Amino acid sequence: MQIEVLRLGHRLPRDERISTHVALVARAFGASAITYSGQHDSGLELSVKRICESWGGEFTISYDKSALAVMKQRKRDGFTIVHLTMYGLALPDVLPDIMPQDKLLVVVGSEQVPREIYELADFNVSVTGQPHSEVAALAITLDRLMQGKEFGLDLKGKLSIIPSAKGKNVRER
Amino acid sequence: MQIEVLRLGHRLPRDERISTHVALVARAFGASAITYSGQHDSGLELSVKRICESWGGEFTISYDKSALAVMKQRKRDGFTIVHLTMYGLALPDVLPDIMPQDKLLVVVGSEQVPREIYELADFNVSVTGQPHSEVAALAITLDRLMQGKEFGLDLKGKLSIIPSAKGKNVRER
Numbered sequence: 001m002q003i004e005v006l007r008l009g010h011r012l013p014r015d016e017r018i019s020t021h022v023a024l025v026a027r028a029f030g031a032s033a034i035t036y037s038g039q040h041d042s043g044l045e046l047s048v049k050r051i052c053e054s055w056g057g058e059f060t061i062s063y064d065k066s067a068l069a070v071m072k073q074r075k076r077d078g079f080t081i082v083h084l085t086m087y088g089l090a091l092p093d094v095l096p097d098i099m100p101q102d103k104l105l106v107v108v109g110s111e112q113v114p115r116e117i118y119e120l121a122d123f124n125v126s127v128t129g130q131p132h133s134e135v136a137a138l139a140i141t142l143d144r145l146m147q148g149k150e151f152g153l154d155l156k157g158k159l160s161i162i163p164s165a166k167g168k169n170v171r172e173r
Numbered sequence: 174m175q176i177e178v179l180r181l182g183h184r185l186p187r188d189e190r191i192s193t194h195v196a197l198v199a200r201a202f203g204a205s206a207i208t209y210s211g212q213h214d215s216g217l218e219l220s221v222k223r224i225c226e227s228w229g230g231e232f233t234i235s236y237d238k239s240a241l242a243v244m245k246q247r248k249r250d251g252f253t254i255v256h257l258t259m260y261g262l263a264l265p266d267v268l269p270d271i272m273p274q275d276k277l278l279v280v281v282g283s284e285q286v287p288r289e290i291y292e293l294a295d296f297n298v299s300v301t302g303q304p305h306s307e308v309a310a311l312a313i314t315l316d317r318l319m320q321g322k323e324f325g326l327d328l329k330g331k332l333s334i335i336p337s338a339k340g341k342n343v344r345e346r
Contacts, residue, residue: 014190018191021191021306021308024304027305028301028304028305028309029305087336087341087342088336089336090324118339118340126336127324128201128202128323128326129333129334129336130228130326130328130334131201131224132194132198132200132202133194133195133197135194135309135312136194136201136202136308136309136312138309139305140313143316151263151300153301153303160302161260161299161303163260163261163262163302164262164297165261169260
């Protein structure tokens with residue numbers, strides 16, 4: 001399964017850290033790319049590229065000012081669009097319909113998501129139906145799509161962690 | 174199982190939104206309380222209280238300037254301390270030892286976590302060993318502890334969502 005993420009409506013400085021978390025979760029949980037719309041932010045791109053340089057992965061980040069254009073293009077490329085929103089259908093209920101898809105674009109919103117996004121999405125999906133965090137919703141969704149295999153991913157970075165009960169053990173190769 | 178969360182080293186304005194997301198994930202994923210250390214932030218407390226007023230739940234937020242004091246007190250109260258850190262042991266490996274515990278304090282860090290936190294924790298636990306997000310790490314950990322039951326929680330709020338394939342359907346009671 002190929003998974004890409006689309007982050008809607010990035011705003012500066014408000015979303016700097018949340019969008020960085022969204023991108024790093026996408027990378028660590030098995031997505032291959034993130035595109036973001038809203039305001040262009042070379043700092044966000046640099047942060048993500050630096051993490052990839054040190055910690056590995058083929059993950060890419062790119063900007064497109066039109067989220068709708070990205071969604072329409074990905075539909076033409078054969079992607080199924082999963083839009084995460086607290087108003088959507090419960091993830092466990094729709095997961096059986098999403099799992100057989102080959103290519104997924106997972107869309108995570110910001111404050112106000114335009115109506116057209118809901119219409120263009122193949123699935124509007126909620127993680128609990130409570131207000132919480134697009135970072136958490138993305139993590140839980142990718143965890144389910146990956147069936148927990150994000151715990152075994154080897155991103156072949158220059159740096160990697162050797163799990164430790166008390167300390168900090170970083171391997172450099 | 175009773176679950177509380179401790180958020181370390183809250184900094185203003187840098188952590189405003191991330192700490193809010195941490196608190197809302199704690200609430201939505203079945204924790205009963207969050208304590209935060211670092212800088213006092215009445216805006217953070219107000220945001221979380223407003224969500225609880227509208228969306229329900231017995232969830233509480235409180236501030237303590239000493240994270241170590243909170244951890245020591247919770248240990249005396251019979252809590253097992255699970256500190257989330259990318260350097261720790263993999264969650265799936267330690268989950269069987271954590272699940273039988275009655276009372277858990279899940280600790281989520283900020284930039285630099287002092288040595289003593291690692292020492293005081295009963296478990297230092299990582300969610301993938303990759304740099305990503307304390308919001309995501311908390312969500313995945315609570316999801317595993319709750320065994321996915323966060324999807325069925327009824328927080329009995331004035332507002333709740335009726336899941337919907339395309340629209341926004343909010344019930345007011």
